[in-house]
Amino acid sequence: MNSFTYTRADDVPSAVREVAADGASKFIAGGTNLIDLMKENVMRPSRLIDISHLALNEINSTAGGGLRLGALAKNTDVAYNEEIEQRYPLLSKAILAGASAQLRNMATVGGNLMQRTRCCYFYDTATPCNKREPETGCSAIAGFNRGHAILGTSVHCIATHPSDMCVALAALDAVVHVTGPKGKRSINFAEFHRLPGDTPNIDTNLGADEIITGVELPAEGFPEHHSYLKVRDRTSYAFALVSVAAALEMEGETIKEARLALGGVAHKPWRDQQAEKLLSGQGPSREDFQQVAEALLRDAKGYGHNSFKIELAKVAIVRALSQAAIREGHS
C-alpha cells in the first residue's frame, strides 16, 4: 500500500468538510473493497477519512411507511433485520447471495453502493483500463471478458457493477440520501449508478464531496411474490454471471405490477420499465415471461467470452418470474 494519512470523522458535517478539502482523500467504512484496491495499487488515496464511527447504522421506519437503512448498517444486520426479512425479503436474499459471512459482517450499505467493478483488467495495473486510467484503452473488449457486460456498454468500458444488494435496491425503487457541502439531496436508485459512456472512470452520480447517509426503501416491498435468482460459477461466494431480482404485485391471477432488475450484465443494475410494463394486467404465463426476457435483452451485445450471458439472462428472467409468481421465493 502507498503511504496515506488517516483521520476519524466525528460527524457528517466534519466528514464532508474533510473530504471536500482534499480531492485525493477517500471515505472508508467497512473497507472490504477499498483496502483491497489499495493493496493492489489501483486506488491511491492520500488520506482516509474513517466514517465507520458515525451514527449512521440504524434501520428506522419512515413517515411514508417505508424503511430507512443507515449508510453504515452492516450487510449482515440489514439481511437479518426482522422487518427486512418480513417486508423486503428480496433485499435480504440478495444480500445473503453476496460475499461471505465475514465480509457481510464488515461491509456497509453505503460501501456496497460505492464498490468498484471486479473487472480483472481494472485490478491489473500492468494493463490499460479506461476506468482506472482514462484514455488508456479497454483491455476487456478484446480480452478475457467472460464476466463482462452485455447491456449499456460503450467502446470505452464493458465492466459490470458487482453488487447483489444493489440489484434488489434497484428493483425496489430505493432512494439514496446524501449530504454535501451545500446540504442534503436524494438520488433515485436508477440515477445513482452511471453507464460507462465516455467517462467510465466515474461510477456514480455522487459528488466527490458528498457522503451517503442512508438508503430509503419505499413502502412496497413485494413480500408475497419475489425472487432473487443468482447464476454463478460456484454455488456460494462468487460474483454473479447473471442475477435477476423479480418482484410481482398480484391481484388474484393478474399481475398488477412487475419489477425486474438484472445484475452481472451492465455497469449498473439494469432496469427496463418498458419491458416490465408488458406484464401489467397479464396472467403469469411462460410465454409472457419469455416475451419480457426478449424485450429486455433486445439490445444486448456479446463480446465473445461473455456472449452466453444473453441467453442465460433470458432463461434466468423466465425462471425468476416463474418463481415469483408461484411464491417459490428464491434461488
Next chain:
Amino acid sequence: MNSKPKTDTVRKATVSLPAKSRITLKVNGAVKQIEVAPWTTLLDALRDHLDLTGTKKGCDHGQCGACTVLVNGKRVNSCLTLAIMQDGAEVTTIEGLAEGEALHPLQQAFVEHDAFQCGYCTPGQICSAVGLLRESRAQSPDDIRELMSGNICRCGAFPNIVAAIEQVMQSEKKGGDQ
C-alpha cells in the same frame, strides 16, 4: 498503455512518512497498546506487533478466510481492516479460544474429525465457525456449507470440517434443550 515518466519517485520517497499512532486493542482478554502506521492491517498488527502468529495470512485479499478473527464478537477478515480503525476493539484469535489445556469444543471437534491436512486454514476455519455458531443461523449441514463459504481449504478437508462444526452445533443444541 500509460508511459508517463515517473521522474518524481525518488523525490517523493524522501518525504517523511505519516506518524504512527498508538492504539489499544483488547486481544484475547488482555489489553495491548501498540504503535501502528495507518496502513497496518489488523492481521499484520496481530502477527507482527503482537506475535500472535496463529492467525494466518493466506491471500491477503479477503478471498480465503485464513485471517478470520472475531472483532467485538463477530467474525471478520483481519486482512481487510486497518488496525487503526479498530482502536478500542475486542479481538479474539485462535490463541484465545482454549481455556488453559482444555481445547475449545470446536478445536476438539476438528481434532476428532481430522478436519485438516496441512492446517494452514484451520485457525481461520475455527474462528469462523465460532462466529457461525454465535450467529445461530445454521440449522443444517447445507447451511454450514453456505455460511462457511468464506473459508477455503485447498487440501479439501471440507467434509470433515462440516462434520466437526455440525457435531458442536448439535451438542450445543442439546445443551440448550436441557
